[in-house]
Amino acid sequence: MVTSASDDELARLTAMVEEKLAVVAPNTRAANPQALLLAALALAHDLQEERSRNADRLARAKSAFGRVLQRVDAALATEGSEPDGTGGEGTR
Numbered sequence: 055m056v057t058s059a060s061d062d063e064l065a066r067l068t069a070m071v072e073e074k075l076a077v078v079a080p081n082t083r084a085a086n087p088q089a090l091l092l093a094a095l096a097l098a099h100d101l102q103e104e105r106s107r108n109a110d111r112l113a114r115a116k117s118a119f120g121r122v123l124q125r126v127d128a129a130l131a132t133e134g135s136e137p138d139g140t141g142g143e144g145t146r
Contacts, residue, residue: 071097 079089
């Protein structure tokens with residue numbers, strides 16, 4: 055097999071596939087095509103679920119950042135209009 059992955063990376067990925075095979079086809083000694091297909095589908099499903107969770111986390115982070123930015127903007131706007139006419143600088 056020709057790949058740009060390192061031996062360590064290939065070993066890690068092989069272990070992941072073997073682990074998934076053990077889950078989807080626990081009573082199969084040799085990996086048959088159906089078991090390999092089930093493992094591939096299960097891994098694809100896991101990937102899709104993780105991508106969905108990641109998209110949700112990203113959306114929540116962007117929303118939280120937007121709220122923080124609004125608070126900072128509001129605080130800066132309030133600071134710039136201090137009633138003493140100093141623009142929020144005050145006398146020190």
